[in-house]
Amino acid sequence: MNITKLHHIYKYITNINKPTLVSTWANDKHTIIAVSKAIDMNIINGILIGDKNIIHNICKTENITTNKFKIIHVNSDIEAGEVAVNLIIEKKGDILMKGLISTDKYIRAILNKRKEILLPNSILSSIAVIENKHYHKLLIVGDVAIIPQPNISKKIAIANYLISTAKALGIKKPKLSIISATEQLIPKLQSSVDADILSKMGENNKIKGAFIKGPLSLDISIDKNIAKLKGVNNTVAGDADCLLFPNLDTGNLFYKMNSKMSSAQMGTFVLGAKVPCVLSSRGDSIETKLNSIALCVLLSLNNN
Numbered sequence: 033m034n035i036t037k038l039h040h041i042y043k044y045i046t047n048i049n050k051p052t053l054v055s056t057w058a059n060d061k062h063t064i065i066a067v068s069k070a071i072d073m074n075i076i077n078g079i080l081i082g083d084k085n086i087i088h089n090i091c092k093t094e095n096i097t098t099n100k101f102k103i104i105h106v107n108s109d110i111e112a113g114e115v116a117v118n119l120i121i122e123k124k125g126d127i128l129m130k131g132l133i134s135t136d137k138y139i140r141a142i143l144n145k146r147k148e149i150l151l152p153n154s155i156l157s158s159i160a161v162i163e164n165k166h167y168h169k170l171l172i173v174g175d176v177a178i179i180p181q182p183n184i185s186k187k188i189a190i191a192n193y194l195i196s197t198a199k200a201l202g203i204k205k206p207k208l209s210i211i212s213a214t215e216q217l218i219p220k221l222q223s224s225v226d227a228d229i230l231s232k233m234g235e236n237n238k239i240k241g242a243f244i245k246g247p248l249s250l251d252i253s254i255d256k257n258i259a260k261l262k263g264v265n266n267t268v269a270g271d272a273d274c275l276l277f278p279n280l281d282t283g284n285l286f287y288k289m290n291s292k293m294s295s296a297q298m299g300t301f302v303l304g305a306k307v308p309c310v311l312s313s314r315g316d317s318i319e320t321k322l323n324s325i326a327l328c329v330l331l332s333l334n335n336n
Contacts, residue, residue, distance in 0.1 A: 033202035036170065038163045038323050041201075042197050045075050045329045051126035053310075053325060054119050056141070057112040057133035058082040060314065061090050066321035067129070068096045075329050079104065079125060082132075083111045099108040113141030117149055120307055127328045129310035135177060142305050148277045150307050155179070156304040157190050159197055160313050161327055162290050163297040167254055172197050172206070173275045176283040176300065177311060184226050188239060188277060191230060194274040195242045200334045208234070209253035209272040210246025211282065215264050223278030225247060230276070242274070243267040250275070250286075291316070299323030301331070307334055 035041055050253060055067055058080040064087065067078045071332040080087055084105035091098045104114045119125040130138045139156060144150055150156070158177035163170055172215035174190045175182060182190060192209060198206035210227035218224040227246030234244025251258045256270030277283035290296035298320055301308035312321045 035201045037133065038161065038299065038326070039169070041323075041326045041330055042075070044072065045326060045333065046073070046248055048075075048333065050075060050077050051127055051329055052077040052124065053127040053328075054116045054125035055129040055131050056081055056116040057109040057139060058129075058131040058292065059086045059090075060132040061094065062128070062318045062321055063131040064090050064096065065094060065318050066325060067095075068100065069318070069322055069333055071100050071326045075289065076108065076127070077326065078102070078211065078234055080131075080180070081106055081115050083107075093130075102281075107136055110141075113137055114130065114144075117141050117144060117147045120149055120305075121147055125307070126332050127310065127325070128305070129325065129328075130312065131240075132314060135311070138309075138311070139178060139302075142302070142309060146277045151304060151306055152248075154304040155186055155189050156302050157186075157193050158300060158302050159193055160287050160300045161197065161201070161323075163183045164290055164294050165296070166294065171254075171275060172201070172273060173286060174275065174283060175277065175280060176287040177280070177313075178302070180280045182279065184229060187226055187230060188233070190238055190276055191242075191244070191305070194276060195239075196334075197303070197325060198273050198332070199241065200331055201296070206242045206273040207268040207276040208242045208244045208276060209248045209268050209270055209274050210244065211250055211278060212247035213249060215248050215252055215262065226278070245269065246276075248272075291320070297323060299325075299327040301328050303331075 053076045079102045138174040159174040213223040224247040230232040259269035308331040310324040
């Protein structure tokens, strides 16, 4: 497998036993079109949960045949979340997808302790895969949407999610950069201290399967010339596959800057549940939602 661009994923997920995607509160055009395109590409079966009249009206406007989906009518986004999670529990769905429902309600539905959708002792984390024309390969980054201030144990979980995603993309031993403001260890800067701990855990094989270095600044992580200029010479500097951000502010900013100011191609999802969960923003493009679906299909294949 050699996935260096997001569009490469599609050839690896065709002609398979198609997973069933369950879209939660699928009352928006971008979600419906993305799911429709994924069905047309023969990579999923699709269930839309939402207001049946709204869904039918959107399909009519967009010339989409409604019989390609199973449509389940509900009266609210909260009800949509409950119905969607029940379908996953009943093994009638293999991938969960966020529609017009807000991220907090979507995550709340997944976290419902009565529903048993979380993996044992896991946390939820949002991961993005970004294809930016200014970088020489895909970047896998986290957390970008869920954990405001991850402590060291949550950063360990995020690191493992980044590594497992990279391996699903065919990277045998990914290069993981633990981001801080500088490459210097600064005791008063928590992100720097945590990065040093995670780096040492990588060296001691307590976090397995990756080259892990930190603290590293963002520019050193992705620019070989800057790394050389600043005298940083290690496996990760200038060639990172994965970036672990110190908090949600930095991760979300990086994601949205790539999306809105660099026109990068990307896909986002949540890991930590029993199935991959699409987590593209309500404002994301159809292409981003389709990429997110494709990534979750790829991850679901690796889970089986």
